[in-house]
Amino acid sequence: MTKYQVQRSVLGLxxxxxxxxxxxxxxxxxxxxxxxxxxxxMSVWKEYLEVLRDKVPxxxxxxxxxxxxxxxxxxxxxxxxxxxxxxxxxxxxxRYVQQFRKDVEAAKGSLPAGHYEMYMSxxxxxxxxxxxxxxxxxxxxxxxxxxxxAPKDPLVLAYYGTSLYYAPAPxxxxxxxxxxxxxxxxxxxxPKWEYCWVRKATEMxxxxxxx
Numbered sequence: 001m002t003k004y005q006v007q008r009s010v011l012g013l014x015x016x017x018x019x020x021x022x023x024x025x026x027x028x029x030x031x032x033x034x035x036x037x038x039x040x041x042m043s044v045w046k047e048y049l050e051v052l053r054d055k056v057p058x059x060x061x062x063x064x065x066x067x068x069x070x071x072x073x074x075x076x077x078x079x080x081x082x083x084x085x086x087x088x089x090x091x092x093x094x095r096y097v098q099q100f101r102k103d104v105e106a107a108k109g110s111l112p113a114g115h116y117e118m119y120m121s122x123x124x125x126x127x128x129x130x131x132x133x134x135x136x137x138x139x140x141x142x143x144x145x146x147x148x149x150a151p152k153d154p155l156v157l158a159y160y161g162t163s164l165y166y167a168p169a170p171x172x173x174x175x176x177x178x179x180x181x182x183x184x185x186x187x188x189x190x191p192k193w194e195y196c197w198v199r200k201a202t203e204m205x206x207x208x209x210x211x
Contacts, residue, residue: 100122164180
């Protein structure tokens with residue numbers, strides 16, 4: 001068995017374990033992906049998404065957890081493609097963002113409150129960065145609407161904090177972002193969030209703003 005085949009087998013097993021979590025929002029089995037995030041090894045996430053697409057029927061794939069990994073990987077690949085000297089990644093970045101949009105739209109009726117708006121906002125942000133479509137006001141409006149629909153959801157609050165953190169004035173504010181990050185941190189409690197990458201990212205944003 002080649003090294004690539006071994007890697008695919010391991011990721012297939014990881015996928016099976018993750019699919020056995022108790023609910024769509026239970027991240028407690030995702031340690032492998034969480035560790036890869038901390039190592040900044042996003043090739044593991046890419047392979048996970050590819051294996052997921054191969055192994056799981058399309059009508060069963062996109063629960064909110066899997067969409068969260070798509071959201072995170074799209075953010076990574078878009079940022080990489082925008083770096084000087086890495087323009088060759090632009091077609092791949094566009095492909096992932098376009099697939100993310102399709103998956104979000106397909107999952108609309110089954111997502112928790114606020115998650116459709118959150119993910120569509122993220123899609124629009126990525127499309128702006130890739131010059132596919134420019135809709136900054138709509139992106140921020142959807143992010144804000146998500147917080148109204150799910151005011152106690154740490155994923156939604158953290159996403160809105162991220163939107164405020166990166167958006168230029170008058171749309172964004174790091175001071176206002178900190179408020180939402182802190183609210184999200186308070187709600188990221190319990191073992192089910194231990195290996196959630198958004199929890200870790202939220203803590204890093206808080207430290208970065210406060211220091």
